[in-house]
Amino acid sequence: MQSLQNFHLLSTLNTILCLVVAFVCGSVIGLERQIRQRTAGLRTNTLVAVGAAVFVDLAMRISGADGSTRVISYVVSGVGFLGAGAIMKEGANITGLNTAATLWGSAAVGACAGAGMLPEAGIATLFVLASNTLLRPVVNYIDRHPVAEHASEATYYVYAICQREVQADVRERLQDLLEAANYPVRTVSKHDIPPNNCEVEAELFATAVHAEELDQVLTQIEAMPGVVQAFWNAGPQN
Numbered sequence: 686m687q688s689l690q691n692f693h694l695l696s697t698l699n700t701i702l703c704l705v706v707a708f709v710c711g712s713v714i715g716l717e718r719q720i721r722q723r724t725a726g727l728r729t730n731t732l733v734a735v736g737a738a739v740f741v742d743l744a745m746r747i748s749g750a751d752g753s754t755r756v757i758s759y760v761v762s763g764v765g766f767l768g769a770g771a772i773m774k775e776g777a778n779i780t781g782l783n784t785a786a787t788l789w790g791s792a793a794v795g796a797c798a799g800a801g802m803l804p805e806a807g808i809a810t811l812f813v814l815a816s817n818t819l820l821r822p823v824v825n826y827i828d829r830h831p832v833a834e835h836a837s838e839a840t841y842y843v844y845a846i847c848q849r850e851v852q853a854d855v856r857e858r859l860q861d862l863l864e865a866a867n868y869p870v871r872t873v874s875k876h877d878i879p880p881n882n883c884e885v886e887a888e889l890f891a892t893a894v895h896a897e898e899l900d901q902v903l904t905q906i907e908a909m910p911g912v913v914q915a916f917w918n919a920g921p922q923n
Contacts, residue, residue, distance in 0.1 A: 794810050
């Protein structure tokens with residue numbers, strides 16, 4: 686009998702409308718993800734949006750606006766755990782961050798729908814879609830045209846390949862030149878290259894460099910007797 690007492694036609698119709706909007710908006714977001722073959726696709730994003738809408742609508746029905754506020758905070762933290770499961774680390778690469786963020790956006794859309802803010806749910810959907818579509822060409826352009834070396838942050842390494850008998854002199858000279866160029870050395874290591882050469886590797890403290898300055902240092906190193914080659918490169922910041 687309790688269920689009959691809790692039944693209110695207008696409230697039930699409002700719930701249906703909210704869930705329909707959450708379903709449609711979540712499906713639109715998920716469809717874009719499914720087309721791009723992402724880990725969390727159509728069904729996942731739809732379920733996240735609908736689930737968030739159900740919880741928020743339930744709280745609104747039982748406890749009003751105050752109850753829905755608390756439930757929304759739980760939805761945010763709960764979807765955070767769900768998104769963490771989509772993030773994977775493969776060596777130095779991390780994948781799934783965008784998928785996790787999209788799930789977070791789907792939950793926000795669902796929370797808006799569940800709270801009865803239907804226009805806001807639609808607007809939020811448009812912004813999530815815009816983030817995943819309109820910004821993609823910008824990201825691709827930046828990836829293909831990286832910023833200047835002095836504006837980036839990374840771990841920089843300087844290498845000198847030389848004959849073994851001169852490696853001590855090369856190592857000392859390399860450190861002196863880098864210090865003079867205001868690029869202090871974090872660590873220096875040596876790796877043998879059979880049969881008679883070795884590689885001197887210097888890791889810099891600097892997280893941003895001027896390519897021309899390092900090139901000048903390497904030019905002086907390559908001029909030393911016994912040096913075969915000198916070069917530098919950048920890796921991900923530790």
